[in-house]
Amino acid sequence: MDANESLPAPWDTVGERLRARGLRWTPQRRTVIEVLAETDGHVSGAELVERCRARDASTIPSTVYRTLDVLEDLDLVRHGHGADGREEFHVRPVDEHGHLHCAECGRSWEIGTERAVAVASTLRAGDGFEIDIGHVTLVGRCRECAAAG
Amino acid sequence: MDANESLPAPWDTVGERLRARGLRWTPQRRTVIEVLAETDGHVSGAELVERCRARDASTIPSTVYRTLDVLEDLDLVRHGHGADGREEFHVRPVDEHGHLHCAECGRSWEIGTERAVAVASTLRAGDGFEIDIGHVTLVGRCRECAAAG
DNA sequence: GCGTCTATTGCAACGACTTGCAATAACAGG
DNA sequence: CCTGTTATTGCAAGTCGTTGCAATAGACGC
Numbered sequence: 001m002d003a004n005e006s007l008p009a010p011w012d013t014v015g016e017r018l019r020a021r022g023l024r025w026t027p028q029r030r031t032v033i034e035v036l037a038e039t040d041g042h043v044s045g046a047e048l049v050e051r052c053r054a055r056d057a058s059t060i061p062s063t064v065y066r067t068l069d070v071l072e073d074l075d076l077v078r079h080g081h082g083a084d085g086r087e088e089f090h091v092r093p094v095d096e097h098g099h100l101h102c103a104e105c106g107r108s109w110e111i112g113t114e115r116a117v118a119v120a121s122t123l124r125a126g127d128g129f130e131i132d133i134g135h136v137t138l139v140g141r142c143r144e145c146a147a148a149g
Numbered sequence: 150m151d152a153n154e155s156l157p158a159p160w161d162t163v164g165e166r167l168r169a170r171g172l173r174w175t176p177q178r179r180t181v182i183e184v185l186a187e188t189d190g191h192v193s194g195a196e197l198v199e200r201c202r203a204r205d206a207s208t209i210p211s212t213v214y215r216t217l218d219v220l221e222d223l224d225l226v227r228h229g230h231g232a233d234g235r236e237e238f239h240v241r242p243v244d245e246h247g248h249l250h251c252a253e254c255g256r257s258w259e260i261g262t263e264r265a266v267a268v269a270s271t272l273r274a275g276d277g278f279e280i281d282i283g284h285v286t287l288v289g290r291c292r293e294c295a296a297a298g
Numbered sequence: 299g300c301g302t303c304t305a306t307t308g309c310a311a312c313g314a315c316t317t318g319c320a321a322t323a324a325c326a327g328g
Numbered sequence: 329c330c331t332g333t334t335a336t337t338g339c340a341a342g343t344c345g346t347t348g349c350a351a352t353a354g355a356c357g358c
Binding site: 025 | 313314316317323325
């Protein structure tokens with residue numbers, strides 16, 4: 001399989017990085033990476049599979065998920081979990097941020113780096129635990145629902 | 150179906166509370182409640198199903214999960230998600246606490262009310278969001294792994 | 299005790315992943 | 329360019345839950 005000149009930014013060197021680790025650059029992985037290269041922010045696992053299938057109808061879900069595992073090792077994506085526990089992928093190292101979800105009204109939103117770091121510090125102060133704040137969606141009640149309820 | 154004299158503490162009145170809401174007291178629900186009454190702390194959904202099946206081989210998973218939904222409405226259990234996103238139930242209102250999981254060494258542990266509240270306050274200070282800190286398992290690196298890595 | 303109303307159950311199919319395994323195909327070396 | 333090694337793939341089966349629907353059976357009123 002050929003190199004990957006046409007891919008943007010961090011993705012153009014994935015092939016080499018894989019080979020350097022004794023791993024392989026396959027067409028299936030290329031498909032996943034092409035899809036990721038067009039994505040920014042978050043994608044659910046299922047959606048990623050669907051987009052890959054749109055590009056290559058023969059896409060197999062298990063291959064996609066296994067590829068994502070490998071890419072996570074290479075620090076190109078990070079997986080997390082939505083409010084319902086389903087997988088969500090953060091594409092390309094994005095700013096540290098958190099996800100909030102109101103169990104009452106169902107709204108979801110993000111909190112920026114600043115607040116994310118504040119929360120992380122509070123937690124670290126206890127026993128040195130370094131939270132990956134973006135990994136899970138924090139569930140609770142938003143100000144409005146808390147006031148109403 | 151008869152009442153439930155033999156059940157302990159908060160469970161003995163579930164039948165009445167259900168009926169008061171126009172819901173029903175069924176043998177299947179009794180089975181789930183009997184299992185919950187013998188449980189304290191956390192149980193995964195799958196384990197709950199298994200324990201119900203041990204008590205009544207005809208137990209159907211969907212019935213168990215639906216029962217848990219109802220019991221959550223009655224505030225007798227609360228569901229959350231483990232590090233892998235799978236469901237976990239907190240039985241009987243327990244102290245506010247949090248769950249930590251180190252992605253590196255795989256260990257999991259809890260943080261007590263005090264720290265949980267501290268984190269919740271930090272977050273609330275931002276925009277009034279009241280986190281249900283026990284809902285998800287916070288993932289990151291423990292002090293030891295952070296130091297080593 | 300009987301009947302009605304409708305909440306629940308059981309079942310089957312589906313959605314999101316995960317895992318084991320044999321067959322395939324990258325890739326390094328000659 | 330060919331070859332051997334072994335990482336990956338495809339597939340099938342399995343786990344954890346969720347959902348739609350027709351049949352069942354609680355609970356209340358008479």
